[in-house]
Amino acid sequence: MTRFLRHRLFWPVAILVALLALNLVFTDNFFRVQMKDGHLYGSLIDIVRFGAPLILVSLGMTLVIATSGIDLSVGSVVAIAGALACLQISDLGDQNSIGGVLGAVGIALALSVVLGVWNGLLVAGIGIQPIIATLILMVAGRGLAQLITDGQITTVNSSPYKLIGGGYWLTLPFSIIIVAVVLALTAFLTRRLALGLLIESVGGNAEASRLSGISARGVLITVYTFCALCAGIAGLMISSNVSSADGNNAGLWIELDAILAVVIGGTSLAGGRFSLGGTVLGALIIQTLTTTIYSIGVPPETTLLFKALVVTIVCLLQSPAFREKVFHRRRRPQAPSPVTEEKVRVSA
Amino acid sequence: MTSVTGLLDLRRTVPQKYIPVMVTAGLFIAMFVAGGIRYEGFATGQIILNVFIDNAFLLVVAVGMTFVILTGGIDLSVGSVVGLSTMISASLLKDGWPAFGVMALVLVIGAVLGLGMGAIIHYFEIQPFIVTLAGMFLARGLCYTISTDSIPIENSTFTAIAQTRVDLGGDMWVSPSVLIALVVVLAAAYVLHYTRLGRNVYATGGSEQSALLMGLPVARTKIAVYTVSGFCSALGGLLFAFYSLSGYGLSAVGMELDAIAAVVIGGTLLTGGSGYLLGTVLGVLVLGLIQTIISFEGTLSSWWTKIFIGLLLFAFILLQRLITARRR
Numbered sequence: 157m158t159r160f161l162r163h164r165l166f167w168p169v170a171i172l173v174a175l176l177a178l179n180l181v182f183t184d185n186f187f188r189v190q191m192k193d194g195h196l197y198g199s200l201i202d203i204v205r206f207g208a209p210l211i212l213v214s215l216g217m218t219l220v221i222a223t224s225g226i227d228l229s230v231g232s233v234v235a236i237a238g239a240l241a242c243l244q245i246s247d248l249g250d251q252n253s254i255g256g257v258l259g260a261v262g263i264a265l266a267l268s269v270v271l272g273v274w275n276g277l278l279v280a281g282i283g284i285q286p287i288i289a290t291l292i293l294m295v296a297g298r299g300l301a302q303l304i305t306d307g308q309i310t311t312v313n314s315s316p317y318k319l320i321g322g323g324y325w326l327t328l329p330f331s332i333i334i335v336a337v338v339l340a341l342t343a344f345l346t347r348r349l350a351l352g353l354l355i356e357s358v359g360g361n362a363e364a365s366r367l368s369g370i371s372a373r374g375v376l377i378t379v380y381t382f383c384a385l386c387a388g389i390a391g392l393m394i395s396s397n398v399s400s401a402d403g404n405n406a407g408l409w410i411e412l413d414a415i416l417a418v419v420i421g422g423t424s425l426a427g428g429r430f431s432l433g434g435t436v437l438g439a440l441i442i443q444t445l446t447t448t449i450y451s452i453g454v455p456p457e458t459t460l461l462f463k464a465l466v467v468t469i470v471c472l473l474q475s476p477a478f479r480e481k482v483f484h485r486r487r488r489p490q491a492p493s494p495v496t497e498e499k500v501r502v503s504a
Numbered sequence: 505m506t507s508v509t510g511l512l513d514l515r516r517t518v519p520q521k522y523i524p525v526m527v528t529a530g531l532f533i534a535m536f537v538a539g540g541i542r543y544e545g546f547a548t549g550q551i552i553l554n555v556f557i558d559n560a561f562l563l564v565v566a567v568g569m570t571f572v573i574l575t576g577g578i579d580l581s582v583g584s585v586v587g588l589s590t591m592i593s594a595s596l597l598k599d600g601w602p603a604f605g606v607m608a609l610v611l612v613i614g615a616v617l618g619l620g621m622g623a624i625i626h627y628f629e630i631q632p633f634i635v636t637l638a639g640m641f642l643a644r645g646l647c648y649t650i651s652t653d654s655i656p657i658e659n660s661t662f663t664a665i666a667q668t669r670v671d672l673g674g675d676m677w678v679s680p681s682v683l684i685a686l687v688v689v690l691a692a693a694y695v696l697h698y699t700r701l702g703r704n705v706y707a708t709g710g711s712e713q714s715a716l717l718m719g720l721p722v723a724r725t726k727i728a729v730y731t732v733s734g735f736c737s738a739l740g741g742l743l744f745a746f747y748s749l750s751g752y753g754l755s756a757v758g759m760e761l762d763a764i765a766a767v768v769i770g771g772t773l774l775t776g777g778s779g780y781l782l783g784t785v786l787g788v789l790v791l792g793l794i795q796t797i798i799s800f801e802g803t804l805s806s807w808w809t810k811i812f813i814g815l816l817l818f819a820f821i822l823l824q825r826l827i828t829a830r831r832r
Contacts, residue, residue, distance in 0.1 A: 226633075284821055287578075287633075288774050292821070295761060296814020302807035328668045403807075412580075412637055457652050457753075461645030467638045468624075477629040 164422040168437045168475050171420075171466065175444045182452040195324045199447065201332075207443030208331035209234070209321075209390035211436055213410055214417040215342055216383030218435040223359040223379055224427025225279060225286035230387040230414060232297025233271055234407025237264040237388035239304040242312050243261030251314035253498030254502050260317070265388045271297070272384025294411070301403035311400040321397030331393050336385065343432055352430075355379060359427030415443055420470045441466070523827060524771025524820070525783040531816075532786055535793050539699075543800045549676050555792035560584065561743040562762055563788045567692045568736025569763040570784045571729040574696075575709045576776025577632040579730065581621065581639035582737040583759035585614055587752070588643040589741020594655035594751025603661035611738050617643065618734020622727035634825055636730075640760070647753035648791040654752040657745060666746045684702040688739065692732075693781045705729060709776025765813055769820050790816070 179199070181188045189198035204211075213230050220227045244260030245251055270452045271293060278289035323330045346352030357365040358372045366372040391408070395401045419425060420441055421434025445466055449459050556563070565582050572579045574743070589610045596606045621639045625632050664801030669677040696702035704725040709713040716722050744756060757810025764774075772779025794812050798804050 157565060255563075257543065277611075282822065282825055285774055288768065288817070288821055291761070292765065292814050292817045295817060296811050297808040299810030299814065302805075303811070305803055307807060341824060412640075415633070416637065419631075419634055425633065445735065457648030458645055460641045464638045464642035464645055467634070467641065471634055471638070472624075472628060473631050475628045475630050477627065 165434055165437065167470060168420055168422060168434055168441060171214060171470060172437060172441050172444060175441065175448050179444075179448055179451055182448075186451070190338055191327070194327055196327050196329075201329065203440065203447050204332050204335075205278075206447075207327040207439055208329075208335045209393045209407075210410065210413055210417060210443060210487065211432050211439040212338060212386045212393070213383075213407075213414040214421075214435045214439045215338060216379075216386030217411075217414040218418050218421070218423055218430050218432060219342075219346070219355055219356075220286070221415070221423055221425060222355050222384045222427055222430035223362075223376055224424070225359075225376070226415065226424075227275065227290045227380060227383045228287065228411050229271070229275060229290040229293035229297055230383065230390075231407040231409060231411045232294050232301060233268055233384050233387035234391035234394060234410055235401075235403050236271065236297055236299035236304065237268050237391030238406050239301045239310065239401040239403050240264045241309040241317070241392055241399035243396055245312045245314050245317055246310055248314075251312060252316060254316050254344055256389040257316040261320075261392060264392060265385060267390025268384045268391070269381055273377060273382035275384065276380035279380060280373040280376035298403070301350040301401075301406070303494055304405075305401055305403040307403070309400050309402045313399065317396050319396070321393035321395070322399075331397075334389065334393070338389070339432065339436065342358070342382075346432070351375075356429055359429070359433065377446070411468050413442055414439075416467055419474075420467070422474065441470075513698055514765060514827040520827065521778070524779075524824060525780050525786065527768055527823060528783055528786040528790060528820075532793065535797065539793070539797050539800065543797075546800060549674070551796060552789075553672075553676055553678050553682070555789055555796060556682045556685070557679050558747075558795075559788050559792040560679065560685040561740040561747060561756075562759065562766065562791070563685045563785065564688050564736050564743060565740035565759060566763045566766040566784050567688055567781065568624060568643050568733035568740075569577020569693070569760075569767050570770075570772060570779065570781055571696075571705060571732045571736075572632075573709075573764070573767050573772055573774055574705050574776055574779055575726060575729050576712070576774075577637050577726070577729065578636065578735075578774075579618075579621075579733045580633065580636040580760050580762070581617070581643055582733060582740070582763055583756045583761075584640045584643035584647065585617060585737035586741040586744055586756035586759055587647050587754070589738045589780065590748070590751040590755055591647045591650045591655070592751070593742065593745045594657050595650050597657055597659040597662065599656060605770060607742055610742055611735060614741070615731050615735040618731040618737075619727060621734070622730030625730065626723050626726045632730075638724070640808060644753070650753070651751075652753060654750050656750045657751065663749065666749050679746070681746050684739070688736065689781060689785055696781055701725065701728060706777055709778070711777070723729050740811055762791060769816055771820070771824070775823065 183199070185198050189196055189200060213234070217230065219225060241260045241264035244263055245257060248256040250256065275290050275293060278284050278292070279286050319330050321331055323334055346355065354370055354375050357370060358375045362372045391407060394406055417438035419434050419438070421431055421438035423430045423434060445462060446459060449462055450456060536547070536552070543725065565586060569579060592610050592613065593606050596609070597603065598767050617639060621635050624630060625635045668680050670680060670683065671677050696705060704715070704720050707718070707720055708725045710723050712722055745751060766787035767779070767784050767789055768774060768787070770779065770783030770785070772783055789824060791813065795809055798806070799808055
């Protein structure tokens with residue numbers, strides 16, 4: 157039982173279950189998943205569907221945070237990708253042509269990759285602190301997105317584009333399928349190949365990994381690029397779901413939600429280790445929280461209040477210092493708290 | 505690259521630690537001169553005073569942020585505390601509370617919020633980023649709980665402060681908010697450079713471990729800076745309420761980014777331990793002047809402000825990097 161209690165995913169799972177149980181009490185048929193017109197419907201499906209962009213962004217963020225970095229620019233990348241794709245599609249003669257939409261999607265994702273490489277170069281090439289390096293794109297990127305859409309909300313009317321965020325395929329919402337594919341791919345790349353180990357070692361100590369022959373620079377650029385790519389896909393999803401691009405509000409504060417999801421999922425901001433499953437759980441907790449607040453009839457303006465409460469509780473429960481002080485439990489010597497862990501600096 | 509080599513020559517005559525602040529000052533002067541040449545009626549003292557008038561609240565908030573960043577922390581909650589302060593003032597004044605009672609209460613609430621966040625950060629060893637993020641959600645959530653609509657302020661004391669003009673002679677004037685902001689800046693500069701707390705702030709930011717080993721009160725310092733930041737945000741909120749004469753839950757969204765940008769442009773290292781309050785003042789002025797120039801230009805849209813601020817951030821961070829790289 158104690159082993160079970162001490163599993164690092166115990167608290168996130170417990171919170172998620174508690175939130176779902178709350179829904180069971182307040183909402184009838186919350187867990188019923190129906191088949192309508194060959195599509196799956198139900199609150200649970202909705203949670204995953206609306207949470208899909210957040211899960212994607214959080215996946216990218218997990219890898220960045222595992223290298224002890226942070227990416228504040230994802231919200232801006234979300235806005236830029238959506239804006240660029242919608243602009244391209246609205247310029248098409250026939251908005252329903254599949255080739256044209258694919259081209260627009262390709263251009264938007266290519267720009268996301270470029271922005272990711274820019275972040276990566278700032279962090280790995282010039283050696284700027286990640287939080288500031290990505291702050292630049294966070295501030296400028298919003299302006300850039302508004303520049304692309306000329307400050308307007310660009311609307312499109314394209315059924316192939318609508319599929320990405322609002323469509324169905326094989327009875328499932330297409331966005332869920334995209335998330336599943338990206339998650340599977342990330343899990344394969346990081347847990348079956350050496351990439352995950354390299355990322356963790358760079359997060360543990362970038363200088364030591366470089367000395368032991370790991371291209372820390374390459375790993376850093378890769379994770380920032382991957383993070384921006386994920387944000388780009390999420391941006392396509394968000395703009396396709398509403399068939400429009402809003403440079404000002406698309407993906408606003410999604411970076412904060414994503415960082416929260418990662419932290420709730422048990423990945424330490426100090427880097428050096430990560431949990432993809434935890435991140436997905438964290439993103440689902442945030443989305444379930446939003447859905448729960450709507451379904452139990454609490455005024456939606458208090459959403460943020462609940463979010464603050466849940467975040468504080470989860471973070472306090474996960475903090476070894478808090479558990480030691482409040483529950484008077486001695487810290488296990490073999491697992492020192494990740495926050496107090498001092499990194500050994502090896503000077504070049 | 506001539507400007508860079510010019511800078512490096514400067515090092516011999518000026519202590520290196522002042523270079524970032526001097527560059528910001530140079531930039532401010534250059535922007536002002538360029539604006540004066542390009543636009544008619546730009547190069548007047550009132551333009552600079554207007555920048556102060558329009559950014560007095562940001563200046564106060566950025567002062568608090570400077571304390572936090574000097575210890576190597578970060579405070580994301582400032583914008584929403586500003587919003588919360590305007591909201592609390594507006595709703596209590598509507599209920600007929602006395603103006604000075606409301607001001608005192610708002611300041612206490614801000615300081616207590618900061619104190620709480622500082623205590624959680626220090627005693628439970630949770631990252632400042634996450635704790636102040638939760639604080640941001642909490643304050644913003646409280647705003648919406650008070651009201652989702654904008655509440656006008658009709659209290660006579662508040663409107664009197666808002667409409668007062670302090671004449672400086674020569675057709676120049678400032679608002680009382682500017683004077684309050686300047687008092688805050690001077691007090692903060694005194695605290696940072698001439699008191700024990702100030703030295704502890706720099707020491708904690710330089711190396712928390714060393715500060716602890718030297719027997720400095722790291723716990724008290726860390727909690728104090730977040731309290732200062734909370735207090736400054738609440739005061740900034742009051743100034744914002746004077747400025748806009750209303751309380752609105754969505755006001756000052758994203759102000760934390762402006763405050764952080766001002767501190768960074770002012771040459772304070774985000775890793776902590778190095779930077780000056782004067783730099784922060786100049787950073788706020790540069791941000792304000794960008795907006796003034798863009799409004800003078802007329803044809804440029806508001807989003808260019810963000811792009812320019814981003815470019816400036818990039819240039820200044822690169823410069824800091826250059827200086828710290830040469831120091832080794």
